[in-house]
Structure formats: C-alpha cells, structure tokens
Amino acid sequence: MKKYVFFLWLILSTSRLFAQNPSLFPDATWLQDVHWAGTIYAGISAPVIIDVQAHAGDQGELTFYLKADAEKAKPYIDDIHAQGHKYWINLDASRLEGISGEDIVNDNQGITDPLFGAHVSLEGTISSEKKNINRPAWRNYLIDCIKRAIEAGADGSQHDGAWPAFDSFDDDDLQAFKQYVIDEGINTFDWDYNTMTFREYLLSKGKTDNDVFQNDDDPIEVKELIKSWKSFKAIHTLESWQTVHDSCSAFAQSLGQNYTLALNAAADFGTKNGHPYLASDYYVGEFFDWGNYYPLTGSVTARAKIAEAFGKRFICWSSPTLEDIDDGDPNTGYGIETDSQAEMILAAQLYASGGLPQLKYPSDRTYPVFYLAQNNSDLLNSVSPYGETAVLMSQAQTIEDRRGLDGLIVVLQDINRSLDVLWLKSNLLNLQDDFTLANIQHYKTVFLPEVFYLTDNQKNVLLTYMENGGTVVAVRGNTEYCGQYDENGNTNTVPAWTSLADQEHSGVFTYGSGKYINIAHNIMESNGYPPYLYGLAYLNYKADPDNNYLAVAIRDTIQKWMNVAIPVQEVYSPSMPSYVRFFRYQDSTAHSYLYHVLADSVNLATRQPIPVDS
Missing domain, CATH: 3.20.20 (TIM Barrel)
Structure with a gap:
C-alpha cells in the first residue's frame, strides 16, 4: 500500500x-x-x-x-x-x-x-x-x-x-x-x-x-x-x-x-x-x-x-x-x-x-x-556527478569487446547503483597509462565488468586499493578471469593478482584490509552453456520473453554481490527529503518500479555526499 x-x-x-x-x-x-x-x-x-x-x-x-x-x-x-x-x-x-x-x-x-x-x-x-x-x-x-x-x-x-x-x-x-x-x-x-x-x-x-x-x-x-x-x-x-x-x-x-x-x-x-x-x-x-x-x-x-x-x-x-x-x-x-x-x-x-x-x-x-x-x-537518473562505484573501462579490453561493458553498466543502473566510468588508457592507441590510486581511492567500490585485459600498473594500483581497505567487485568471463592478460594479450605477470583473481566460484576473498568479490560465470542458458559475456547476454535477453530468465538471473546475481559490497536502504515514504537520490529498479517482466536511496546520498544544493539515517 x-x-x-x-x-x-x-x-x-x-x-x-x-x-x-x-x-x-x-x-x-x-x-x-x-x-x-x-x-x-x-x-x-x-x-x-x-x-x-x-x-x-x-x-x-x-x-x-x-x-x-x-x-x-x-x-x-x-x-x-x-x-x-x-x-x-x-x-x-x-x-x-x-x-x-x-x-x-x-x-x-x-x-x-x-x-x-x-x-x-x-x-x-x-x-x-x-x-x-x-x-x-x-x-x-x-x-x-x-x-x-x-x-x-x-x-x-x-x-x-x-x-x-x-x-x-x-x-x-x-x-x-x-x-x-x-x-x-x-x-x-x-x-x-x-x-x-x-x-x-x-x-x-x-x-x-x-x-x-x-x-x-x-x-x-x-x-x-x-x-x-x-x-x-x-x-x-x-x-x-x-x-x-x-x-x-x-x-x-x-x-x-x-x-x-x-x-x-x-x-x-x-x-x-x-x-x-x-x-x-x-x-x-x-x-x-x-x-x-x-x-x-x-x-x-x-x-x-x-x-x-x-x-x-x-x-x-x-x-x-x-x-x-x-x-x-x-x-x-x-x-x-x-x-x-x-x-x-x-x-x-x-x-x-x-x-x-x-x-x-x-x-x-x-x-x-x-x-x-x-x-x-x-541525464535522467544520473542526478549528480557523485558516484559510489568506479566502473573501470579498460581500453585494451574494449578493443576486443565493448558490449559486455555496456550491458553491465545497464545492470548497475537497473539495480540502482550510482557509478562513474573511469577510462583506463592503453598504449595500443599510443596513449600513456596514467592510472593511479588517486583515481579510485575515494570510491566505495571498484567494479570490473568482464575486464580481461589490464596493464601491470593497473593491477598493482587495484591491489594497493584493496590493501588500503577498498573493495573490488569483478565479473569474470566464461573462461577468463579479470586481468588475466596485459594489454598486449600476454598472460598475467603479476602473481599476487593471479592468486587473488583466478577464482572459479563466487565469493569474498580478503586482501590486506580490503576484499575482492568474485562473481563467477555459472549461469546457464537453456542449451546448458553459459553466455559468452554476462553484459552481452543482459542486453540481448532483457526484453526477450523466451530468455528473460537469463537476464533476470544475471541482474539478481550482480545485485546480490553488490549488496555485499555496499548495502542499500529502500525508502517508501509519502514525503521526499531534498537530498534523496532516486534510482529505478525495474522488474523486466512486470514493469514494476521501486525507489531506492543510497547508503550515502547527495545534497542537491552542494552536490556533496551526506549520510542517510538508518
């Protein structure tokens, strides 16, 4: 009611x-x-x-x-x-x-x-x-x-x-x-x-x-x-x-x-x-x-x-x-x-x-x-420049495949997550990799959307981020884990990253004062095989009556682990506090909508994050 x-x-x-x-x-x-x-x-x-x-x-x-x-x-x-x-x-x-x-x-x-x-x-x-x-x-x-x-x-x-x-x-x-x-x-x-x-x-x-x-x-x-x-x-x-x-x-x-x-x-x-x-x-x-x-x-x-x-x-x-x-x-x-x-x-x-x-x-x-x-x-449900989650967009990865990135960003929007996309440069396009801890240290979590190509520098920055208490959420691919290769396609040369990221099962893995949350690639299509990329499958099947179950399963799986990374507080109220940030949650079959408030919200006058009372 x-x-x-x-x-x-x-x-x-x-x-x-x-x-x-x-x-x-x-x-x-x-x-x-x-x-x-x-x-x-x-x-x-x-x-x-x-x-x-x-x-x-x-x-x-x-x-x-x-x-x-x-x-x-x-x-x-x-x-x-x-x-x-x-x-x-x-x-x-x-x-x-x-x-x-x-x-x-x-x-x-x-x-x-x-x-x-x-x-x-x-x-x-x-x-x-x-x-x-x-x-x-x-x-x-x-x-x-x-x-x-x-x-x-x-x-x-x-x-x-x-x-x-x-x-x-x-x-x-x-x-x-x-x-x-x-x-x-x-x-x-x-x-x-x-x-x-x-x-x-x-x-x-x-x-x-x-x-x-x-x-x-x-x-x-x-x-x-x-x-x-x-x-x-x-x-x-x-x-x-x-x-x-x-x-x-x-x-x-x-x-x-x-x-x-x-x-x-x-x-x-x-x-x-x-x-x-x-x-x-x-x-x-x-x-x-x-x-x-x-x-x-x-x-x-x-x-x-x-x-x-x-x-x-x-x-x-x-x-x-x-x-x-x-x-x-x-x-x-x-x-x-x-x-x-x-x-x-x-x-x-x-x-x-x-x-x-x-x-x-x-x-x-x-x-x-x-x-x-x-x-x-x-634009639309991005009502301020503040983001709680940094989504890493690896140039080396998107050279191979972009639609996985698109789809997983849409998943994050559908589960009401505030995000910023950070672009990781690559020398494949003659650009200097200038990724540092300063780029991500103020975010609550870092999200890797099936990013299989990361430079050694980028992996080491992420390891330091976790050592200092940060949380990395990684969606692995059908056969590959995040950061399995460097930007030139060479097998990972950062042993600490391999031992942490090469996980077949979903779960939370401690690293330093932080954690690495692995989202395994184990949701099966009707033919008994997993889709090549979760992001790609989400875009393809979200409105497909015959395969909608797959998109729902992907969305719910990512929501489960994102809730572990950053809990979300639902608000049902006839009054609207001035600082409340609204995000859409859509059930893609029933087209029903809920409204959520982030654990940290934003004051629209100052654009500064402020706490929401529990």
Missing part, C-alpha cells in the same frame, strides 16, 4: 511539471543547466525547449552540397538564431544523400571525378554513393561543405557515418597502410608489401567481401594483419576527423564565430573503431541498438557515463516512445497517445530525476528526435 501511495503521489505531482521546471527539487540547479535540442530532421516539432536544431521549419533540413546552398540557407539560419537557437549542419560522413557525384562535378567546385573519395570493396566494387573519410578527395569536400555552412552562420556540424571504413580497400588507404606497417615495425608474416597490396594479399588468401572480417578460421597471419589493418584504419580516421575539426574551427574563428563537431561513430567508445570520438566535442548515441532492446533510462545513462569518461558531451539521437516498454519492441508504439500504468510510473520517475518526458513519434512515423545535455551526469 505504501508503494502504491508513493507512486500515485509521484504521478500526480510530476504530471503538472514542465520538463525543465526545477520546483520538484528547488535546490537542484542542474535542472536549469540542461539544454534540450529539437529534431535534426525536417519539420518535426518537439515539446521541449529547443537549443540546437538542424532543420528550418517548413523548409526542412538544409544542405550544403552545392555552392549556391549557403546563400539559400542563410535567411533560415538567421531566423533560427533570432529565436535563440543554435544551428548545426547534419551531414552523413559516409555517403552522399539526395545528390549525385555528377551534380557536384557540374557545380564547378574543381571536382572532375564523380566517384571522388569512393568506397572500394575488397573485390574492387567502386560505390557511387558510399565514401571514405580517410580519402583526401572526400574529406576535403566534406570540409568545404561545412565551411559553406559556417559562412551561412552555422554553429557546428554533426555527422552520422563517422566510423572508420574498415571494408574500403581503396588506393589511398592501401598506400598509407604499407607505410604504417613499415613505420610501426609490424610483423607482415608472408605478405610482401613490395610486390602486392594488402587487398591483393587478402584475395590471395581466399577472402571475399562477405567474409573478410570473419576471422575465426583464418590462419594466424591473416588474423594479425587484419587486426593491424583495423588499428591503422581507426588511427587514420582519428587523424582525418582531427583535420576536419581543426580546419573548420580555424575557419569559424577567422569569421569571429565558434564551431562544434559532433560525431556518431557506431557507439564504440574507446575501441579502435571508436577512436575518432577523441577528435570531436560531442558523442552522438542511441537509446538502443537496433535489434537489441536497451532499457530506456539505463541505456542513456550508460552511454552518457562512457562519454563523460572521455571528456565528451552526449547527444541522444533516438527517442523511443514510452509504449516501447510495454512490448519490448522499439519499432512499435508510434503515435499512440494512451499511456499505460507502466508508462505513467516511468514518466514520474523521469521527472523526479530531472529527465524530460519521453517524446512521442509523430503519427506519420517519420523521424526520431534527440536532445543534448550541458552535463552528461545530468
């Missing part, structure tokens, strides 16, 4: 509030810091305060492919500015949209080849539409388009398709890759780069467009060279985007303007194929990956926390409707106006944690919307 009264009170109280109205928490200044963006697509209104847009009302989305486009767009951008909004050009970085190469050649821009900057497949197919950002002809044209927009008054640009074109084996990248392996001293095995290109080498090994990156059955030399190819592509893409950023920023400054770059690079933060994020100001992300349902609030916060670990701001691209939570299908529910009880409860929670109400798709099922936050920690 208390829970029902609490939910009813929340719903009635918050249903009258505007998304940015801070009256629910009068001292929560972060509510005034949030800037909501409108849609990036043509003519779709958003029931929020619009801060950034890439459309011009009835005019629709503005383009800058041709020389005359800037003059046409300027009055619309002036009008957007007059309304107090910023304007960002929306330009796909991997293809031409709504225009042909011939149109550009005929525009007298100095381009004579309609296939300039084209994507070239392994088997030699040249695309008339797909492009490669690493090709100078396409990159320079992209810069010209952005500069046209800046001249017309644009404040920035956001780009879908910003990821490396791994599967483009064009002359520009093939020549650069040869120099890369020479400069880096990479073992080329049986590839003689003086007599054949890397493309010709792969073809000689029987690779095709369809299986070039399916490497499980390939000989070691092919696996290793393709891995080096991906590293090269990612680093080259970073350099390309840095060129775009620097060139356009300098041009804007010469006109007395500012410029912002936002990239959508397939949400692969920290991995080799996500490396271009480091050249951008903003990270463009999704609520969910298509085909794998993401819990609405948990997913956004997970992505925002990862972005924050890189010093980036986060833009949420897609906004699924609240109806999605009823059937787990992100492709249904468009335009439906009736809210279910689950929706109303979720909407109340979103308000309570500073989020906007979920935006409806228009009834004609056109396009999604996105919003942008001034501070990533302000």
Whole structure:
C-alpha cells in the first residue's frame, strides 16, 4: 500500500511539471543547466525547449552540397538564431544523400571525378554513393561543405557515418597502410608489401567481401594483419576527423564565430573503431541498438557515463516512445497517445530525476528526435556527478569487446547503483597509462565488468586499493578471469593478482584490509552453456520473453554481490527529503518500479555526499 501511495503521489505531482521546471527539487540547479535540442530532421516539432536544431521549419533540413546552398540557407539560419537557437549542419560522413557525384562535378567546385573519395570493396566494387573519410578527395569536400555552412552562420556540424571504413580497400588507404606497417615495425608474416597490396594479399588468401572480417578460421597471419589493418584504419580516421575539426574551427574563428563537431561513430567508445570520438566535442548515441532492446533510462545513462569518461558531451539521437516498454519492441508504439500504468510510473520517475518526458513519434512515423545535455551526469537518473562505484573501462579490453561493458553498466543502473566510468588508457592507441590510486581511492567500490585485459600498473594500483581497505567487485568471463592478460594479450605477470583473481566460484576473498568479490560465470542458458559475456547476454535477453530468465538471473546475481559490497536502504515514504537520490529498479517482466536511496546520498544544493539515517 505504501508503494502504491508513493507512486500515485509521484504521478500526480510530476504530471503538472514542465520538463525543465526545477520546483520538484528547488535546490537542484542542474535542472536549469540542461539544454534540450529539437529534431535534426525536417519539420518535426518537439515539446521541449529547443537549443540546437538542424532543420528550418517548413523548409526542412538544409544542405550544403552545392555552392549556391549557403546563400539559400542563410535567411533560415538567421531566423533560427533570432529565436535563440543554435544551428548545426547534419551531414552523413559516409555517403552522399539526395545528390549525385555528377551534380557536384557540374557545380564547378574543381571536382572532375564523380566517384571522388569512393568506397572500394575488397573485390574492387567502386560505390557511387558510399565514401571514405580517410580519402583526401572526400574529406576535403566534406570540409568545404561545412565551411559553406559556417559562412551561412552555422554553429557546428554533426555527422552520422563517422566510423572508420574498415571494408574500403581503396588506393589511398592501401598506400598509407604499407607505410604504417613499415613505420610501426609490424610483423607482415608472408605478405610482401613490395610486390602486392594488402587487398591483393587478402584475395590471395581466399577472402571475399562477405567474409573478410570473419576471422575465426583464418590462419594466424591473416588474423594479425587484419587486426593491424583495423588499428591503422581507426588511427587514420582519428587523424582525418582531427583535420576536419581543426580546419573548420580555424575557419569559424577567422569569421569571429565558434564551431562544434559532433560525431556518431557506431557507439564504440574507446575501441579502435571508436577512436575518432577523441577528435570531436560531442558523442552522438542511441537509446538502443537496433535489434537489441536497451532499457530506456539505463541505456542513456550508460552511454552518457562512457562519454563523460572521455571528456565528451552526449547527444541522444533516438527517442523511443514510452509504449516501447510495454512490448519490448522499439519499432512499435508510434503515435499512440494512451499511456499505460507502466508508462505513467516511468514518466514520474523521469521527472523526479530531472529527465524530460519521453517524446512521442509523430503519427506519420517519420523521424526520431534527440536532445543534448550541458552535463552528461545530468541525464535522467544520473542526478549528480557523485558516484559510489568506479566502473573501470579498460581500453585494451574494449578493443576486443565493448558490449559486455555496456550491458553491465545497464545492470548497475537497473539495480540502482550510482557509478562513474573511469577510462583506463592503453598504449595500443599510443596513449600513456596514467592510472593511479588517486583515481579510485575515494570510491566505495571498484567494479570490473568482464575486464580481461589490464596493464601491470593497473593491477598493482587495484591491489594497493584493496590493501588500503577498498573493495573490488569483478565479473569474470566464461573462461577468463579479470586481468588475466596485459594489454598486449600476454598472460598475467603479476602473481599476487593471479592468486587473488583466478577464482572459479563466487565469493569474498580478503586482501590486506580490503576484499575482492568474485562473481563467477555459472549461469546457464537453456542449451546448458553459459553466455559468452554476462553484459552481452543482459542486453540481448532483457526484453526477450523466451530468455528473460537469463537476464533476470544475471541482474539478481550482480545485485546480490553488490549488496555485499555496499548495502542499500529502500525508502517508501509519502514525503521526499531534498537530498534523496532516486534510482529505478525495474522488474523486466512486470514493469514494476521501486525507489531506492543510497547508503550515502547527495545534497542537491552542494552536490556533496551526506549520510542517510538508518
């Protein structure tokens, strides 16, 4: 009964509030810091305060492919500015949209080849539409388009398709890759780069467009060279985007303007194929990956926390409707106006944690919307920058697999844990490992989400953290324990770590004045085998009626051991103390919600942790 009264009170109280109205928490200044963006697509209104847009009302989305486009767009951008909004050009970085190469050649821009900057497949197919950002002809044209927009008054640009074109084996990248392996001293095995290109080498090994990156059955030399190819592509893409950023920023400054770059690079933060994020100001992300349902609030916060670990701001691209939570299908529910009880409860929670109400798709099922936050920690149920748990995001690990990390962060959100993501740098991407005890000593616990690759320095820092009384919670993999390898894949060379972390069973293991909590990988699927990664399984099965039991088991197991690490106090009360931090607990089958208070909470006026009376 208390829970029902609490939910009813929340719903009635918050249903009258505007998304940015801070009256629910009068001292929560972060509510005034949030800037909501409108849609990036043509003519779709958003029931929020619009801060950034890439459309011009009835005019629709503005383009800058041709020389005359800037003059046409300027009055619309002036009008957007007059309304107090910023304007960002929306330009796909991997293809031409709504225009042909011939149109550009005929525009007298100095381009004579309609296939300039084209994507070239392994088997030699040249695309008339797909492009490669690493090709100078396409990159320079992209810069010209952005500069046209800046001249017309644009404040920035956001780009879908910003990821490396791994599967483009064009002359520009093939020549650069040869120099890369020479400069880096990479073992080329049986590839003689003086007599054949890397493309010709792969073809000689029987690779095709369809299986070039399916490497499980390939000989070691092919696996290793393709891995080096991906590293090269990612680093080259970073350099390309840095060129775009620097060139356009300098041009804007010469006109007395500012410029912002936002990239959508397939949400692969920290991995080799996500490396271009480091050249951008903003990270463009999704609520969910298509085909794998993401819990609405948990997913956004997970992505925002990862972005924050890189010093980036986060833009949420897609906004699924609240109806999605009823059937787990992100492709249904468009335009439906009736809210279910689950929706109303979720909407109340979103308000309570500073989020906007979920935006409806228009009834004609056109396009999604996105919003942008001034501070990533302000998103939805991350109501302040204080975190009780440090989640270690190993760059060396995420090069191998990222979705385990994503999924386990979502688990922590679903069991109401305040967290910060800390990024462990790796020399695999030419970055200095600067991890020290100071990075984690103020956190109550450190969480290792199936992190199998840790440098010796990182392991020694964690051992010192436990010696001083800290708690490490580690989710091991199907066959591997956390920290089993160094960043180069060598078997662990820190004996003290091996003896502590190489545990087959779940349990608490003392180390110094602290403890190591091992979460064993022993939950079985219906076929009798454990999933490869708990995090991956959680994302795949959370909304799957046939396999939901597995996601529930993973969630409950991690909650059990996190409760051992840091006990949580539940609160059912008709009154809301000003310092209470709310976190969602969702039963993924019944869609029921509880509200929890951390053992340590946060004063919203000072953002300092304060104790909660038992």
